[in-house]
Amino acid sequence: MLFTPLEKKIAFRYMAAKKRGFGSVVSWVSLIGIMLGVATLIVVMSVMGGFHDTLLSRIIGMNGHVVVYHQNGTISDYDFLMDKMRQNKVIEKYVVSMVPIAEGQVMVSAHGNNSGAIVRGIRMPDLISKTTHGTRLYGKNLDAISDGELVIGSVLSRNLHVTSGDKVSLISANGGTATPFGTMPRIMSYPVVSSFFVGMYEYDNGYIFMPLETAQKYLNIENSVTHIDLFLTNAEDSERVVKALDNLLPDGFIVRDWRDLNRGFVGALQVESNVMFLILMLIVIVAAFNIISSLVMLVKDKNKDIAVLRTFGVSRKSMMKIFILSGTSIGIIGASFGTLLGVVVAVYIEPIRHFVQYITGHDLFPAQLYSLSELPSKVVPTTVIGIALIAVALAFLATLYPAWRAANTDPVEVLRNE
16 A cells, blocks of 8 residues: 555544645645646647647648649659559558649739639549548539639638639649740730639638639640649558659659658657647646645644654655655646646637637737637647646645655654744
């Protein structure tokens, strides 16, 4: 048995003492500090995890896990190339689909409004299969879109004041007409038959989809594509696929995975998550120091009781265990309530945000700034348990010095001065 009934009884009796025990102000400050620290850590780490997974899933959903380029800028005979890649054992094992893409930057204009955008030509069945969960479509279904029709982001549609059936003009410097005065930009008009909402501002405001053949004609790269997207069953296997493609494809081809394409973004998220964890852990550390001060005062106040217990045969080890149990109990209670509070807030973070916005009248999560329309949150059980265990461990470590001091109290010296 870790603690004897006597040790538990004395420890909990000391905790209940209002003057220096659990009822003291310092002990309550320690408990509330641990509770708030654990809750804040769980909420922040859940939101950071939600940001990471949501943004990456939407970015990868648009761009693929692995992308194949050619140094010349375009890839011809792409269907033959994809058939060749499918014959590779590694590709066959890890790759779910391959999508040829014709992409280019344009200026889009309608009703006197202008905006920059990226035109992406794609086969409509491929676009349907890669549409991420939560994407909403307004207007014509994707399987009914024909050559010469466009699907644009909902935010871009709103900024251009475009509705279904309106025409927009696409202006591109690529494939323009050469004249004695320079290259004239390529300008063509297309009808908008549908709009999409991904939930990521960058895409909702800056992407235009069209059938692959339409994009090839517009970008003047007929029978070619700018790159090929490969989608994997598991994004973590991308390095194996990249290595296999490097060995398979001839010189001139460039292969990049989602880590390379989003290295700065992924690294920034990881650094921010680590820094936030360390900063917020200081709350728990400060609360642990309060436990030290609370127990030191308790030891000083209970000097006479400790001396009497020692004379009745209570060992130094038992005295240490009594005060360790008293202090660690504060950590366990604080971590338990903090975990409960943190999980509840993390799960209901979006309704809480809307409520606070309604009360304050301020937008707490601008989509233009964070590239997301909703505040994401992902509660990871292992992270929650880890944070709670760290808080309890810090509380335990905070009890060691006061417990050692109590165990080394000289009963003869204390009773002599009484």
